[in-house]
Amino acid sequence: MAFIEVTGVAKTFVTSGGSSREVLSDVSLSVERGEFVSILGTMGCGKSTLLKIVAGLIAPDAGRVTIDGEVVRGVRPSAAIVFQNYSLLPWFSALENVRLAVGAAFPDWPRDRQRQQAVQHLESVGLGHAVDRRPGQLSGGMRQRVAIARAFAIEPELLFLDEPFGALDALTRDSLQQELARLCSVAGRPITTLMITNSVEEALLLSDRILPMTAGPRATLGAAVAVELAKPRSASELLHDDHAAGVRACVIATLTEDLARSRSVTRRGLQQAGSVRLTDAPAVKPTLAAEGEG
């Protein structure tokens, strides 16, 4: 049994007007321990809802989620989540924001050690000079660095990233992606990561496997695509790599296929999840790939 097992998860939101919208229907996926998996989809396809269900922030209407064999009810102690909008508390300094997390994760530690842990993780994302600043005094990129430091400071074994770099400009995003890859590699223990993103390049850069998600409502996952490239990867290297091009083409093909076809692929794909060969990927012209990224 995989570390994270999601089986037949469905979620319907009922609006205040009484109408209901089925966001997810029959979604299944599995993530092995230490694996970095990205769920890639267009905006509003329900991928964020899926992440919140897996992380334990909201409960599914049907199906179930298990992590390490246990059914998920609420956020696990060993899990950290990074949101797109940083979710820092504006009345606390960067240090206090991180310390709050450390204090909750390691209540037995003496205050000095908690503080030290927080400072150390802020330094590791290059914010040693800004520990006393409040989120309002930090740029978007710096805020997300604080959020990442907060996530790593609790020494998580599970990391959920909900479009972590979606609100940042392209340059900041590049450097933070690298930073995140570095932090994952130096953590000294396997961190299982589930990331939500709408950027193919971001998924390529960081993931072991990419799960394309069809557009909602009634979103389901397409066939998983493995990224068999050594880490750490660099964006420029990926631009010219044949394997990366294959993955890109395969993922975009899945996302642009019509709903009916992607459904049937999903069923086939799930049976052999993780083992889809890239050579099977339909050939897609480079121009289409460029459009799909936008």
Added chain:
Amino acid sequence: MKRLLNLLLPLIGVLFALIVWWAASTMVTDLPSPMRTWEESKIYILKPLEKRGEMDQGIALLAFYSLMRVARGFLLGIAIATPLGFLLGMSKTLTRIFDPIMQVLRPISPLAWLPLGLIIFQKSEPAALFAIAVCSMWPTVINTMAGVRAIPQDYWNVAKVLRLSPVTTFAKVVVPATLPYMFTGFRLSLGIAWLVIVASEMLTGTPGVGGFLWQEYNSLIYAHILLAILTIGVVGFVLDRLMGLAEARLRAL
């Protein structure tokens, strides 16, 4: 130039009010003119801390008594109102239980509460505090409640993700997020408390600006009524400004 205007324009307003006052005093025989009011009440203003009798005291002393009473009533009021606001803000069920009671109690005038306070407590001082507390608590209840409801889902998510204990969530997330709303409530509550003090002092005859006003009316010294009215206005204005400053500092955080 702009500074000069900032000073000059309000002065024009004051002057205009004085002229209206003076004009009214020429038509109403018992209404003292601004000059006569000043002549008859300058002893209270120039010797603001002098105590000549129970009610015959400098205006600062009288205002001080009233302020102390207001402070106690107001603190009592917000001590009840703030926790109540948090409870109602966090529980929709509690809101539905208490909302009808609140809506009925809220519009009741201090003049109606005071006799009830006298019946319950048998003494004028606690009755006055009771009336102040009961009347002034509602804006704090309602604003605190609204503040808790307005906490963004993001902050609740932070509490969930960090697995903060209920106590920590309350202290580090709910209270700081609600603080600006609470302070708006405090400010409105204090304004009401100051309105109530005059009424309660008039009815109970206790020393203070309101008590003084009522006694001077009974003694037919009408100039002193105007003095008391102006004092009430000025003190109320200063209180509101102070609370406004505190609120602004809080929001700037």
